[in-house]
Amino acid sequence: MTLDEIIRTFLDQYHRRQHTHAPESSLVPPAGDPVLFTTSGMHPLTPYLLGRPHPGGRRLANVQRCLRTTDLDEVGDRTHLTVFDMLGSWSLGDYDIATSLRWGHELLTEGFGIDPGRLHATVFGGDDQVGPDGTALRTWTGLGVPVEVNGAAENWWSNGPTGPCGPDSEIFVWTGDGPPTGTPGTDERWMEVWNHVQMRYHRHDDGRLTPLPHVSIDTGMGLERLELVLTGGADVFAGExxxxxxxxxxxxxxxxxxxxxxxxxxxxxxxxxxxxxxxxxxxxxxxxxxxxxxxxxxxxxxxxxxxxxxxxxxxxxxxxxxxxxxxxxxxxxxxxxxxxxxxxxxxxxxGRPLVDRVRGRGPLTDRDYHWLHDTHGLPRDLVDALLTEGG
Incomplete structure (x- = not known):
């Protein structure tokens, strides 16, 4: 499939399920938003996840360009990108996580033709504030998909330290040669392609969780990663x-x-x-x-x-x-x-003579890096590059 065909297949699936199109937003959030860039498809929909009625209804789908700098140092491997397209679907207080997971499984296996035996899921196993996600676990088990149960570090989604959040279930596809082995937590050949999040809570500044007015479902699937899975490419950089x-x-x-x-x-x-x-x-x-x-x-x-x-x-x-x-x-x-x-x-x-002068006194300290940045505008990665350049 071409990228356009992948997008069309995704949107057609959700349009058949009565999802309307959510207009794409700029990478630049509106004035007053504390986030520098749109980092996910759900970010522009935050007011509606918090309870405001959306003009398009309670079922939405779209493609949204996103930018993330949290993975900047991982860019250059086979899967990470700074700017990418996100395929997204939303239930704003409508259907539940079980329905979302069943439709997701149907799209991956029937719409995109992925062998069901190449799928693995992860679900939230609970912590000291929220119990385990039994519904997601039972749904995947009923579909015949193996499940790995994790803590909040792996299967809890939020868009920041405060705001809407909840347990998620991630779908992985086997990208190795031969039959699948291990789990997503033990074998990196399992690649995450799709995340289904239950927006159930609002996290406050003090860490408390309070229920949102209604439970919403937010899903996000990276277009370039899905293309990699469908084409069998070596990495996302071989894609269209x-x-x-x-x-x-x-x-x-x-x-x-x-x-x-x-x-x-x-x-x-x-x-x-x-x-x-x-x-x-x-x-x-x-x-x-x-x-x-x-x-x-x-x-x-x-x-x-x-x-x-x-x-x-x-x-x-x-x-x-x-x-x-x-x-x-x-x-x-x-x-x-x-x-x-x-x-x-x-x-x-x-910058070169400045770095050379500081280096002449010995290995650079954190104080040296701060001085070079604050006084002369030389960021740490640039200083390191100049150090490498000079041997």
């Missing part, structure tokens, strides 16, 4: 959405596999963030964007400081805009990237 970037980088610059994947992810993510109106800066969203661009440039310039983002073709930028349902202004986008590249070159020019 990342391949243009990987190919363009490979054709121009000889990088190692991990470095090439990180550069592809960070540049693609920067293009999407720019497409939603963010510009590089020293704080907040602008700093996240700046860090993505500069991390990519740090890897590109490690062997050849003469490399430039201007060498990339227009098509990778345009394809990313289409993929994430944006209409980027390519001349403006290129101007912003060129300006950021110029600024970074100047920062490196000024």
């Amino acid at each position: 959405g990342l391949r243009p970037w990987v190919d363009a980088i490979r054709e121009r610059w000889p990088l190692g596999g991990t470095e090439r994947r990180v550069v592809a992810d960070h540049l693609r993510s920067a293009v999407v963030v720019l497409g939603d109106g963010v510009r590089p800066g020293n704080t907040g969203r602008g700093y996240v964007l700046r860090r993505l661009i500069r991390r990519a440039l740090t890897l590109l310039w490690r062997d050849d400081p003469g490399r430039s983002l201007a060498d990339l073709p227009d098509e990778v930028f345009a394809a990313t805009g289409r993929r994430f349902r944006q209409q980027p202004d390519l001349p403006v986008l290129r101007t912003v990237l060129a300006d950021e590249e110029r600024r970074f070159r100047e920062l490196l020019r000024r």
Whole structure:
């Protein structure tokens, strides 16, 4: 399946189940939202999970572009991305978790043709505040899917330290050769593709949980991970959405596999963030964007400081805009990237002698890192890159 076919299959399943389309939101949350970026499909729906009636009704589905920086250091492996598409479905106080799991199993096995024997589920086993999720456990057992029972660290979902939260049930698919072995907790070849969350509680500042006005179901499935499962690819970077970037980088610059994947992810993510109106800066969203661009440039310039983002073709930028349902202004986008590249070159020019001087006194301490950052604007990862560069 192509990405568009995967999306259509997903949405058709839920439209047949009377779900209406929830409009996609920007990566930039509305004013007053404390979160820098939209991190999940549920984030824009938080007021409705808390009880406000949604104009589209009680059953919703959509595709939402998301950005997460919590996994930034894991980007470059086979599954993690900074910006990605999330397929989502919601029951706002309508059907229960058992129904959601049964429909999910049906979609994966019948709609997408995944062998039921390649599935494994995890469920919440309870803690000192909430009991075990017996409904999810019984539902999976009845469907013949093996289950691993976990604590809150693995099977409790929240969008932050406070706000709506609840137990979740994650669906994993076996991606190894041969028959499945072990469990998701013991074998990394089990890859998570879909999470079904019961939004049952509101967590307060003091850690208390109080019931929400109604129990909602929030599901989220990463599009690129699902594509990997369906195509049997080696990693998400071989998929339709990342391949243009990987190919363009490979054709121009000889990088190692991990470095090439990180550069592809960070540049693609920067293009999407720019497409939603963010510009590089020293704080907040602008700093996240700046860090993505500069991390990519740090890897590109490690062997050849003469490399430039201007060498990339227009098509990778345009394809990313289409993929994430944006209409980027390519001349403006290129101007912003060129300006950021110029600024970074100047920062490196000024930073090298500073780092060399501090290093001359011995190994850098946390105090040295803080001084270089707070006084001279040199973040820790850049300092480490300069240290590596200098041997």
